[in-house]
Amino acid sequence: MDSIFRPKFFSLLKSGISKKQIASDAFAGIVVGIVALPLAIAFAVASGVSPEKGLITAIIAGFIISLFGGSRVQIGGPTGAYIIILFGIVEKYGLDGLIISSVMAGVILILFGLLKLGSLLKYFPHSLVVGFTSGIALVILSTQVKDALGLDIDKVPSAFIDKWMLFYERIETVNFYALGITLVSILTILIFTKIKSKVPGSFIAIILLTAAVQIFDLPVTTIESFFGEIPNHFSFGFPKIEFSSLYIYLSPALTIAILGGIESLLSAVVSDGMISGNHRSNTELIAQGIANIITPIFGGIPATGAIARTATNVKNGGRTPIAGMVHATTLLLIMLFFGQWAKLIPMSVLAGVLIIVAYNMSEWRSFKSILKGSSFDIIILLSTFLLTVLVDLTIAIEIGIVLSSLLFMRRMSKLGQLPGDIDSDILDDYSDLPEGVNIYEISGPLFFGSAKQYAQTIKNLGFKSKVLILRMRHVPFVDATGLHNLFEVLKIFKVESDVTVILSGVNSQVLKDLKKSHITDLIDSHNIFNSFEKAISKAKLTI
Numbered sequence: 264m265d266s267i268f269r270p271k272f273f274s275l276l277k278s279g280i281s282k283k284q285i286a287s288d289a290f291a292g293i294v295v296g297i298v299a300l301p302l303a304i305a306f307a308v309a310s311g312v313s314p315e316k317g318l319i320t321a322i323i324a325g326f327i328i329s330l331f332g333g334s335r336v337q338i339g340g341p342t343g344a345y346i347i348i349l350f351g352i353v354e355k356y357g358l359d360g361l362i363i364s365s366v367m368a369g370v371i372l373i374l375f376g377l378l379k380l381g382s383l384l385k386y387f388p389h390s391l392v393v394g395f396t397s398g399i400a401l402v403i404l405s406t407q408v409k410d411a412l413g414l415d416i417d418k419v420p421s422a423f424i425d426k427w428m429l430f431y432e433r434i435e436t437v438n439f440y441a442l443g444i445t446l447v448s449i450l451t452i453l454i455f456t457k458i459k460s461k462v463p464g465s466f467i468a469i470i471l472l473t474a475a476v477q478i479f480d481l482p483v484t485t486i487e488s489f490f491g492e493i494p495n496h497f498s499f500g501f502p503k504i505e506f507s508s509l510y511i512y513l514s515p516a517l518t519i520a521i522l523g524g525i526e527s528l529l530s531a532v533v534s535d536g537m538i539s540g541n542h543r544s545n546t547e548l549i550a551q552g553i554a555n556i557i558t559p560i561f562g563g564i565p566a567t568g569a570i571a572r573t574a575t576n577v578k579n580g581g582r583t584p585i586a587g588m589v590h591a592t593t594l595l596l597i598m599l600f601f602g603q604w605a606k607l608i609p610m611s612v613l614a615g616v617l618i619i620v621a622y623n624m625s626e627w628r629s630f631k632s633i634l635k636g637s638s639f640d641i642i643i644l645l646s647t648f649l650l651t652v653l654v655d656l657t658i659a660i661e662i663g664i665v666l667s668s669l670l671f672m673r674r675m676s677k678l679g680q681l682p683g684d685i686d687s688d689i690l691d692d693y694s695d696l697p698e699g700v701n702i703y704e705i706s707g708p709l710f711f712g713s714a715k716q717y718a719q720t721i722k723n724l725g726f727k728s729k730v731l732i733l734r735m736r737h738v739p740f741v742d743a744t745g746l747h748n749l750f751e752v753l754k755i756f757k758v759e760s761d762v763t764v765i766l767s768g769v770n771s772q773v774l775k776d777l778k779k780s781h782i783t784d785l786i787d788s789h790n791i792f793n794s795f796e797k798a799i800s801k802a803k804l805t806i
Contacts, residue, residue: 267377267545270331272584280583291581292589294461295338298575299325299590300597301465302620304486304605305613306341307564309406310349312358313490314605316564317341318598319497322591324554324566329587331550333543334531336581338572338590339554343620344526345519345565347402348656352515354421359502360512365559366501367509367516368523372552375524381544387525388711389744390640391647391663393629398651398659400624403617411445411614413438413483423652441483441611444472448615461579465616472612473604486613487606495602498562518657519555519565527551527568536755537577571623633743635779639670640743671710671742696799697806699729706737709745718748722755725762730802734795736768746780753785763805765790767798 299321307317321340328339352361375381405423408430409416415436420426448468455464476483486493531542547568554566576586633644643666650659696702701724705717725731741749756762764786769777774791777783783791792798 267379268549269333269543269546270550270584271333271335271543271546272330275335275583280585284582285585287580288583288585289589291576291579292586293593294579295572295576295581295586295590296593296597297466298463299338299340299569299572299594301463301469301613301616302569302572303341303594304608305616305620306343306346308486308490308610308613309343309346309403309617310341310564311353312349312361312564313493314486315493315495315598315602316562318594318602319561320558320563320566322595322598323561323563324558325594326588326591327554327557328527328550328566328568329584329591331546331553332584332587333546333548333550334534334568334573335540335542335583336534336538336573336576336586337527337531337542337547337568337584338576338587339527339551339566340569340572341564342526342567342569343403343617343624344396344399344522345567346406347399348515348518348522349564350406351421351655356512356515360515361564362502362559363504363509364512364515364519365565366556367512368519368565369552369555369557371516371520372524372548372555374552375520376545376548376552379545381524381528381548387664388640388643388667388742389629389747390633390636390644390742391660391667392525392529393626393633393743394644394647394663395651395656395659397625397627397630398648399656400621400626401652403621403624407614407617407621410484410610411442411618413441413611438483440481441609444476444481444483444609444611445615445618448472448612449618452616452619463575465619468615469608469612473608476609477607481609484610485606486608486610489610490606493602493606495599499560500562501560514657518660520552521660522656523551523555523565523567524548526570530568530570530573533570534573534577536751537574538582571620629747632780636743636746636776637740642670643667644743667711697803699806700732700802701725701728701730702732702734704734704737707739709735709738709741709749711742711744714742714745714748717745718752721749722752725752725756725764726760728762730763730765730805732765732767732795732798732802734767734798735770735773736795738768738773739770741773741776746776746782750780750782750785753782757785763790763802765792765798765801765805767792767795769793 303317303321304314307314325339328337349361352364402423405426409419414430414433416429416433420429451468452464455467527547528544531547535542551567558566633640643663646666647659647663650662703721703724709717753764756764766786769791790801
């Protein structure tokens, strides 16, 4: 158990944290707390629950995830990815059903960690992750059209197509005051993002536009007119459980757990790259599980690692879990002493905030890039995307995983033998290599199941080299995940070191894929060879 559950905070306490770093973490935590305030409220409202539940989640879950998590800098709380899941659960099972599903998801996450499944969740294909992330972004956008335009609609249908048909039918009821507020909030966020202000644009937009609505008495819907008063205290309770009917919550609980696990580990991986750190994936899953068991009992909703807030933490100097705990404390103080004014926030401002969140989640550049790749990745991407938007996220993930496996097996069965345009490339005596030249051979397809390990090894070896030769004679194909991971590693080399990367034994199809994904933009075309002997000669000239 000790080897599985090792929170970073307690490890860092043993090794010691300097006063300077504590001060830096405290500042980062305050900044992230301010960033998280409008997001926590907006995510809760969009999920179909009252706004204080978002704050409670960011406070309690945020503190627990930082205290017990496996990452130095992870910031936990409600996220945009959960919106469509939670809205559907509340609509179908009510608030009690959401609480039960959340707690069950927490138990499942702890089991994932204890069974050491943290490493497995990292191997989801890149095309699958982009597919459901882009799908979620489009669904979030669709949920905000009513408030963004101020449409006179009592109840918005849950089905995507039905939603847009109703928006079209009711377009004549648009409230131009609400539309103006939405546009100004989006513009404010974009301006403050452009100037890289420490104070987030979403926070400024909420303060200024809430004040404007009150001063000029503008006829727009606010949190108060929609939800009533916002409590500035925690509630404690748990619904009565009928154990015979628990099975009906298993599917939503599993969806919450899988999505939460994927998003938290993706966030941890991204932050590792930003601080050159190494998170403990199984510990992170267990911490997420603990947070999702405790938070709903105090009136919160499911939580996970938040990529944008974690990145904000790192950029402002956060390097230990202290920053995450300060972020939670900052939100607690805001809720206790300023929460009474949050009810005045216009719904159209929150719509503007969530439209920006949806755009940032959309990953449209990655989506476009995958569409230029192999037919296998395109099938996975579009299937997952369309199922997420038109059917259900749970089904999208399940079918995406099965489809990824089936298509990979089909691809392997059709390989037969390697293409004949590669030199036999047999030269395994490396004894006469110049100092500073290292060689790494990738054996087999560079696909979603192996891409992470290959990328990490290449990264570690590259920083020890002046010239790194990657032998790819036995690489029959590279999928979107392999291309994505290789691109990220080479980009780090380009920015952070002067290592020269040379590719050897690249077949014509792999080379075509490398060009499509712009990897050849990071490697001089004169450093790509179909023969190892030519690569060695180039390395010697480079040294």
